[in-house]
Amino acid sequence: MYPIIELGPLNLGSGALLLVIAVFVGHARFERVARQRGGEPLEHRASRCAPFALAGAAIGARLWYGLFNWDMYSQSPGLFLALRLGDLAWPGALIGGALAGYAYLRLRRMDNAAAPLADAASLALPMAQAIASLGLLLSGEALGTPADLPWAVPLFGVPRHPVALYYLLAALATWGALMWVARLSPQPGTLAAVYLVLQGSALLLLEALRVDSLVAAGGVRTAQVVGLAMIVIALWWKRTQTASVL
Amino acid sequence: MISSRTIWDLALVVTLLIGSAFIWMTRATPGAIATPLVPEPAAAQPAPLVGHPAPEFTLTAVDGAQVSLSDLRGQVVLINLWATWCPPCRAEMPAIQQAYERFRDQGFIVLAVNQQEESATIVKYMNDQRLTFPALLDSDARVSAAYQARVLPSSFFIDRRGIIRAVYRGPMSRGMIEGTIEQLVAETP
Numbered sequence: 045m046y047p048i049i050e051l052g053p054l055n056l057g058s059g060a061l062l063l064v065i066a067v068f069v070g071h072a073r074f075e076r077v078a079r080q081r082g083g084e085p086l087e088h089r090a091s092r093c094a095p096f097a098l099a100g101a102a103i104g105a106r107l108w109y110g111l112f113n114w115d116m117y118s119q120s121p122g123l124f125l126a127l128r129l130g131d132l133a134w135p136g137a138l139i140g141g142a143l144a145g146y147a148y149l150r151l152r153r154m155d156n157a158a159a160p161l162a163d164a165a166s167l168a169l170p171m172a173q174a175i176a177s178l179g180l181l182l183s184g185e186a187l188g189t190p191a192d193l194p195w196a197v198p199l200f201g202v203p204r205h206p207v208a209l210y211y212l213l214a215a216l217a218t219w220g221a222l223m224w225v226a227r228l229s230p231q232p233g234t235l236a237a238v239y240l241v242l243q244g245s246a247l248l249l250l251e252a253l254r255v256d257s258l259v260a261a262g263g264v265r266t267a268q269v270v271g272l273a274m275i276v277i278a279l280w281w282k283r284t285q286t287a288s289v290l
Numbered sequence: 291m292i293s294s295r296t297i298w299d300l301a302l303v304v305t306l307l308i309g310s311a312f313i314w315m316t317r318a319t320p321g322a323i324a325t326p327l328v329p330e331p332a333a334a335q336p337a338p339l340v341g342h343p344a345p346e347f348t349l350t351a352v353d354g355a356q357v358s359l360s361d362l363r364g365q366v367v368l369i370n371l372w373a374t375w376c377p378p379c380r381a382e383m384p385a386i387q388q389a390y391e392r393f394r395d396q397g398f399i400v401l402a403v404n405q406q407e408e409s410a411t412i413v414k415y416m417n418d419q420r421l422t423f424p425a426l427l428d429s430d431a432r433v434s435a436a437y438q439a440r441v442l443p444s445s446f447f448i449d450r451r452g453i454i455r456a457v458y459r460g461p462m463s464r465g466m467i468e469g470t471i472e473q474l475v476a477e478t479p
Contacts, residue, residue, distance in 0.1 A: 059440060122463065127460065252316035256339055259318045262317060263317040264313060268316070269313060276305060276306060279302050283298035
């Protein structure tokens with residue numbers, strides 16, 4: 045664990061620092077991938093859409109965190125606006141970012157760019173997620189259940205599943221798979237569907253090993269529900285594609 | 291021959307069923323960790339997280355006394371990780387002092403765990419600001435590491451059973467401090 049990076053008098057939280065880097069890298073890659081795949085028109089749309097998607101992601105991440113930490117957040121609603129980079133939740137960021145990005149495209153009557161941009165985002169996101177997961181690993185977040193494994197990481201006196209490391213590997217695997225699928229030049233939207241299935245599965249399976257999950261009624265881990273929904277959405281999309289071909 | 295649409299329908303239903311079953315099977319069991327309202331001390335490992343027992347430490351206070359967290363069981367404890375060079379830490383100190391004066395008689399104590407500064411610096415600051423709660427010397431930053439103090443100030447509110455009930459990273463408002471303490475001191479040990 046290296047929760048704090050010392051730079052002279054500055055103590056920077058490694059988790060927060062890497063999260064900021066991840067957002068920058070993800071944003072830059074999103075526009076670059078858009079350019080590679082759709083030339084300047086798509087890059088232009090990507091750069092117009094990105095600020096809205098990022099703002100949606102930030103709002104979604106905090107709302108999601110606050111909603112499932114309602115005891116604390118209802119007592120001090122000011123927390124919803126507080127500059128606390130740890131109080132963010134990835135499922136909320138994904139939902140908020142996707143909704144805000146799509147809403148912007150709809151309002152601007154650029155619906156036809158939605159699928160190519162979703163593909164570009166799918167190619168850009170895994171790298172950002174890998175960096176952010178490294179931040180979680182360094183700051184000792186995404187705490188895992190105790191495990192008797194050679195790669196278990198000791199935290200708070202017990203060897204545990206390094207869930208952040210699993211998420212990092214899942215992000216890299218998703219990235220590799222998407223790069224491979226991208227070379228087959230599939231129809232627009234396919235990369236996004238592959239992303240949803242792979243990352244949805246990662247959330248569904250890996251979240252089960254966490255001890256600090258956000259939970260809803262009955263102890264159901266919210267990230268798993270989102271993971272399952274991601275898989276189902278991708279399958280549903282594929283089904284409608286099949287139907288329209290027949 | 292089955293149409294490919296039927297196959298996708300089947301895949302959807304199977305995914306939903308298996309996925310939901312998996313989510314239900316791996317749900318967070320109450321009492322493990324995830325329910326901050328009814329924490330089970332015996333079930334959880336010490337960790338700097340809400341619902342967990344607070345990680346134990348013994349530190350030397352600026353007056354030379356040894357202070358152990360476990361000796362304070364039965365009291366509501368605010369562990370405030372801070373340093374005199376940190377402006378937001380200084381900003382919240384008057385509010386912490388005020389809360390300390392208000393709730394001290396109801397079994398509330400503040401441990402101001404200072405991150406790696408000289409005792410003389412701390413004493414001068416505490417005297418200048420008229421702060422009367424104990425300041426502890428975390429000379430090797432071991433407590434900061436155990437409490438994952440990535441941000442200064444970081445504050446941990448520990449209930450009478452030794453369970454962390456609230457964690458605030460960054461400066462707290464007067465309302466946040468007093469509201470949290472008010473709730474915790476009202477609980478019976």
